[in-house]
Amino acid sequence: FRSDCATNDAGYAISWTSTLADTVPPITQIFPEVNPYGWQNSSFYVSFSDTDNAGSVAGRFWQVAEYRNNGWYCNPVHGFFNDEFTSPQIDTQWTTYTGTWTLSNSTLYQNDESVNNTNIYAFCTQNASSEYLYSFRAAFTGGTSTNRRLGIHIFADSATAYNRWNSYLIWFRYDNAKFQLYKIVNDSLNLVNEVPLSFSLNVWYEYKIYYNPQNGVIKIWRNNSLISQWQDPNPIQSGKFISLRTGNALAGFKEVRVLKSRGPDAVVIVGNPNGMVRFENPSKNQPSCRILSRVVDASGNWSQLATSYVNIDWTTPYTQIQAPSGWQTSTFNVSFKDTDNLSGVWQKFWNVSEFRDGNWYCNRDYGFFNDLFQSPQIDTQWTPYTGTWTINAGMLSQTDENVTNTNIYSYLKQDSTHAYLYVFSARFDGGTSTNRRLGIHIFADSATAFHRWNSYLIWFRLDNAKFQLYRVKNDTLNLVVEKPLTTQLNTLYHYRIYYNPQSGKLIVWRNTQLIAEWTDPQPIKSGKYISLRTGNALASYGYVRVYKSRGGNEQVTVGTGGMVRYENPSPQQPSCRLLAFSIDTAYNFLIGKQDTAFINIDWTPPLPSTVYDTSGFDVDTVIFTGQSSIMISWLPFKDTNSGIKDYYAGAAYTPGIPSITGWNYASLDTFYL
Secondary structure: OEOOOOOOOOOOEOOOOOOOOOOOOOEEEEEEOOOOOOEEOOOEEEEEEEEOOOOOEEEEEEEEEEEEOOEEEOOHHHOOEEEOOOOOOOOOOEEEEEOOEEEEOOEEEEOOOOOOOOEEEEEEEEEOOOOEEEEEEEEEEEOOOOOOEEEEEEEEOOOOOOOOOOEEEEEEEOOOOEEEEEEEEOOEEEEEEEEEOOOOOOOOEEEEEEEOOOOOEEEEEEOOEEEEEEEOOOOOOEEEEEEEEEEOOEEEEEEEEEEEEOOOEEEEOEOOOOOOEOOOOOEOOEOOEEEEEEEEEOOOOEOOOEEEEEEEOOOOOEEEEEOOOOOEOOOEEEEEEEEOOOOOEEEEEEEEEEEEOOEEEOOHHHOOEEEOOOOOOOOOOEEEEEOOEEEEOOEEEEOOOOOOOOEEEEEEEEOOOOOEEEEEEEEEEEOOOOOOEEEEEEEEOOOOOOOOOOEEEEEEEOOOOEEEEEEEEOOEEEEEEEEEOOOOOOOOEEEEEEEOOOOOEEEEEEOOEEEEEEEOOOOOOOEEEEEEEEEOOEEEEEEEEEEEEOOOEEEEOEOOOOOEOOOOOEOOEOOEEEEEEEEEOOOOOOHHHOEEEEEOEOOOOOEOOOEEOOOOOOOOOOOOOOOOOOOEEEOOOEOOOOOOOOEEEOOOOOOOOOOOOOOEEEEOOOEEO
């Protein structure tokens, strides 16, 4: 307002601000960390997006539930609780203590109004490390009593004491039209808050109870309207039970839940026996993990309950090699049986090794590689280029930490017709450098270029606690993935790297932990080398193996230029070894549980020895009559590969087919009459 200037007095102005109440609820979203196929096989991170129109999200809560017995329940040791009463019987997490409790139409009913203190309770860990949100729907369903009550005990330290010993009782009175809050100390009720509140029979109300055991604040909402709040100057900071309670009332409860406070992200613990999720999917299409999120803003507006489902499968698929029995003398076929009953088989791999020089190696022309570093010297398949590389106690060690880019490489044919899995173990052995690194180049087209010209470098940093993935192009490093990763000194880790040159997908695991997943939009299609690399580090590698993708049936080529170029060195030592395993859609696989088959190979005939046409000496002429017989004898033949199984002997007029007697079985004897 302004003066109308009718006088000479000073004018005036009036200003005001009008503020409308904030009634817009916040929004919460859930983003679980799952693989591209929607599966998880171990504990995982989940992140949340919480937004509010006024930018004032005041409380954030979550719950992790697991699917069992056709319903969603929680592991209560983590402070979560859930029962939507979808089972035909009361779930075993509840203990009925007093009253008559039954289930019908997803509702828990108490049917005896003569009992003035009913009790059905459940274990649920509650402590001062979190804030809690308890929610349920409830209704008075009839009866003739004039003092009907219902409610819940929270943070109770006794399940069976008359008033649950120490707890808070959130209490609703139908006939007296009141809400009451009691703090119970040593089983004595102490009324600390009371407000008028009316009810209608058979009307379902949703209740939310917020409790902060650190500052003692308790708030109660009914249908998203705040009806009461109180602060305990001496808050209860631990409890083991929740207890539903009625008094002289017929009443029902639905959707009893306990949620906990959270930050912008959290970890979902998966696995038996103490995980938040202790069960795998019961089927491919029924998730076993559910995450709930709900937030409240500073004006008391509650978001909708956000829900996200995660498929869980931690069981390793099963692979069986169905190889031919007996000795193989040429190329042979092998089949594989791969089974996964949950998420399904995703990738299948195999490795064909040949026995030479006392160890298992591979024909690298076929994309296979194997070295367990069991020889006293570095095998000839490796070429040390920079650094100081030695074999020490079954490990390939690099012992010069002054070199910034060491290199020991091996030829390995890698092309776009297969996917590959590179597995190796490695550790940092010590040293004084503050920038220690180790890793491997794959699909490299140069063995000696500084960064192997074109390749992928999988790189682990000890001192910087990072994992890095580089795409090397024209000998220039391009960082494409970087993630925090703590690596311990003198600890042997097992690394697995999957690469598909058709799709460009590259996945890195350490032990069984998924570290990174990235897809190259312009994948490298071929490579000729792998190269182990360290930087300013003392480091050791325990083994290096490369598998190749396969189908259900494969052919093993035998002989010169084949997958297996060597025969058995003895009848007891096979010269061919097959390894096979599969990865399921949840990325479950264990190299230690791969199937193994040993195949005996011998494609050369025995070496003949001296044959006598009598017993132990030779004659020039033998005259046969109708009753004649001849003693044939020989020195033992030799076969270093498979050994001599049987001898056959016969007589002939000329060398070759025994036209006189035919072939006669002589077992392992060195004579025949």
